[in-house]
Amino acid sequence: MEARLSKETVLKLSTDHKFGAEGNISTHKVEFIVDSDFGIPGAVTVVNGYDNEFFLESITIEQNFHFACKSWVQPKKLDPEKRIFFFNKAYLPCETPNGVKELRERDLMQLRGDGRGRRVCSDRVYDYDVYNDLGDPIMGDAYARPTLGGQHNPYPTRCRTGRPPSTTDSKTESRPSESELIYVPRDEELEDTKQETIDQGKLMAILRNIMPAIIDKIMGNEEVFDIDHYIKESGQSEFNSQLPLSRILLNLGGAVQEFFKFDPPKTYSRRRSHFLLDDEFGRQVLSAFPLSIESLKVFPPVSKLDPSIYGSVESALKEEHIIGHLEGMSIQQALEENKLFILDYHDVYLPFLERINGLEKRKAYATTTIFFLTKMGTLNPIAIQLALPTGNPNTSSKQVLTPPKDDTSKWLWQLGKAHLLHPHMRYTLKTNAISRQTLINAEGTIETDYTPGRYCMQFTSAAYKDWWRFDMEGIPADLVRRGLAVPDATEPHGIRLLIEDYPFAADGLLIWSSIEKLVRTYVNHYYKNSNAVSSDNELQCWYREFINLGHPDHENATWWPKLANPEDLISMLTTVIWTVSAQHAVLNFGQYPYGGYVPIRPPLIRKLIPKEEDPEYSDFVKDPQRYFLSSLPSLFQATKFMAVINIGSAHSPDEEYIGGRNDVTSWVGEPEIIDAFNQFSMEMKSIEMEIKRRNADPKLRNRCGVDVIPYDLLIPSSGRGATGRGVPNSVTA
Known part of the structure; x- marks a missing residue:
């Protein structure tokens, strides 16, 4: 049956109507003329005959039929295609009314790219490309970067922009100008509030770095600095307005100076010895590197690198290095009782080290750190192996550091730890585009602020x-x-934690279970059996596109889950939502709270640890603390890094947190789904209260105690700024 159409209706606005003006939200009434037996409206087509785009929030017909549009409609001179908006009732392809099927296919065709043409900001086309836009070979070899994606450097794909190739390298896409925005589909652009938050953060970063840049220029970046001077002390900026004018001006000067300082990161303490404590180091590994630490199954650990290229796979770690730190256990007993854990960057770093250490003032090791789970439930580092390439597979350069016994070894231990510690799609594409323009590009923030430099x-x-x-x-x-x-x-979640007081895991499992419960209700509402899943052509095409176009370098992997029944779909959707919400929140919004104090987690190290035969060893022995500080980034590097991760760790005022949605109206025809989401929202509030209760429990020593940082990263809600908490629905920063 062909679609039944109403007569076209024209909405005429005054010539001085300003589309897109701040706060200019308007409601208009139009009249459609239809036959009495027209039926339920399934879709509305819209053509913009004006000169400017407008944002269409929603359409409601006779107060009964709601269309949640939430999209920018371009003038027909830019996009002659009719925009199509569908009634808020979801249909499987086999259940879609005949009158809507053709419109649905036409709408999908408008969104699909064909790999050709340059995209412009008014487009809404989604297409894929490799990461060949990070380098800028026109600037010279120092700015050339390899393509990420393909046989040599496997990588997921990005949103295609269609910019022309560089004039000096046909395999590299040309860089946009400083004023040019990298293309994302129009509806993926940031809303004004989010953009203003980013712009304000950038301005503050510039202002904060003026003085450090001047000091670096005058004093040279070899000067040892006191980063504490650039961190606020609470109360220092307050002044009394009742004081005489001269006193007010003096206090105002101090307040202005204090305003441009950084808020104290969670790891910051005025007690300089604080960052040397091993138990605190172990807590931060659990909190700040929650996806990296693993259980140690074999001691000593064995490398998986090719020994013909990188030398012996055997570790320099020996029994005598750790046996005295196992609370009386043998190594075998500690392994069997799951007491040993490892943070291992050896195989990731070693292939790059020769190139990294050849960069100016960049030094790194391939590190392997062993931790012991104490009777108190905390992790203590008990040995750190530092490996360097030798250029000869028959020799190796591996150094082992253990907990200190004197002042000199204390600072060697600290240097070792310093070398070690390096709707769910909202704003995601735009965040990626911004990153490619200023963060992960050649000589961008990541390359200039982190030890691996151009190899990041x-x-x-x-x-x-x-x-x-x-x-x-x-x-x-x-x-x-x-x-x-x-x-x-x-166990409640089907698994038993081997570190009972593992905040990321304990809190994360609560959120995971609630997400899974919501997804299960949603999927089972629409997909009643396996046939409904396997016969849904749109769903199956989406999954094939996710694999073949989103991850082409892994498309032939045997581990991809099948999508054959509702359980498969529930698992897949739960994983996607978890990844872009809670997992991302832990990794992103903890950057400044846990990494903002540079002496604890320096992003860049400028010196290797001196050996006794090295000329610098005497300087180290004479003043190990000064040597340690001189190994850290320069003042300008440190404050620039702090400013950047402070922006990246901040929530904007329009953040949409898990359990909250601004567009529940899109489910207006699905009361069962709305009820499930309301229950999910209440569960998020309960989880927030449970996390706060855990953070106050003195038995949980990894999140409660004197000078112990409460684990707030998975508390669902947050205010604006770098709060160290809050789980947005999507990857937003």
Whole structure:
């Protein structure tokens, strides 16, 4: 049956009507003439005959039929295609009314790219491309970067822009000008509030770095600095308005100076010895590196690198290095009782080290750190192996550091730790585009602020190639894979944690379970059996596109889950929502709270640890603290890094947190789904209260105690700014 159409209706606005003006939200009435037996409206087509785009919030017909549009409609001179908006009732393809099927296919065709043409800001086309836009070879070889994606550097794909190739390298896409925005489909652009928050953060970053840049220029970046001077002390900026004018001006000057200082990161303490404590170091590994630590199954650990290229796979770690730190256990007993854990960057770093250490004032090791789970339930680092390439597979350069026994070894230990510690799609594409323009591009923020420099993104490619698996992205599978949990059907989440006081895992499992419950209700509402899933052509095409176009370098992997029944779909959607919400929140919004104090987690190290035969060793012995501080980034590097991660860790005022949605009206025809979401929202509030209760429990020593940082990262809600808490629905920063 062909679609039945009403007569076209024209909405005429005054010539001085301003589209897009701040706060200019208007409601208009139009009249459609239809036959009495027209039936239920399934779709509305819209053509914009004006000169400017407008944002269409919604359409309501006779107060009964709601269309949640939430999209920018372009003038027909830019886009002659009719925009199509559908009634708020979801249909499986086999259930879609005949009158709507053709419109649905036409709408999908408008969104699909064909790999041709340059995209402009008014487009709404979604297409894929490799990361060949990070380098700028026109600027010279120092700015050239390899393509990420393909056989040599496997990588997921990005949103295609269609910019022309560089004039000096046909394989590299040309860089946009400073004033040009990298293309994302129009509806993926940031809303004004979000953009203003980013712009304000950038301005503050510039102002905060004026003085450090001047000091670096005058004093040279070798000067040892006191980063504490650039961190606020509470109360310092307050002044009394009742004081005489001269006193007010003096206090105002201090207040202005204080205003441009950084808020204290959670790891900051005026007690300089604080960042040397090993138990605190262990807590921060659990909190700040929650996806990296693994259970140690074999001691000593064995490398998986090719020994013909990188030398012996055997570790320099020996029994005598750790036996005295196992609370009386043998190594075998500690392994059997799951007491030993490892943070291992050896195989990721070693292939790059020769190139990294050849960069100016960049020094790194391939580190392996062993931790012991104490009777108190805390992790203590008990040995750190530092490896360097020798250029000869028959020799190796591996150094082992253990907990200190004197002042000199104390600072060697600290240097070792410093070298070690390096709707669910809202704003995601735009965030990625901004990153490619200023963060992960050649000589961008990531390259200039982190030790690997120009090789930073190749690191991520190596990790994606050897480690990333979609079927292991969900938190239960991830914990079991890393040996942090074992399957146990008697436990609430089907697994038992081997570190009971593991805040990320304990809190994350609560959120995971609530997401899974909501997704299960949603999927079972629409898909009653396996046939409904396997016969849904749109769903199956989406999954094939996700694999073949989103992850083409892994498209032939055998570990991709099948999509054959509702349980498969529930698992897949839960994993996606978890990854872009809670997992991302932990990794992103903890950057400044846990990494903002540079002496604890320096992003860049400028010196290797001196050996006794090195000329610098005497300087180290004479003043190990000064040597340690001189190994850290320069003042300008440190404050620039702090400013950037402060912006990246901040929530904007329009943030949409998990359990909250601004557009519940899109479910107006699905009361069962609305009820399930309301219950999900209440569960998020309960989880927030439970996390706060845990943070106040003195038995949980990894999140409660004197000078112990409460674990807030998975508290669902937050205010604006770098709060160290809050789980947005999507990757927004």
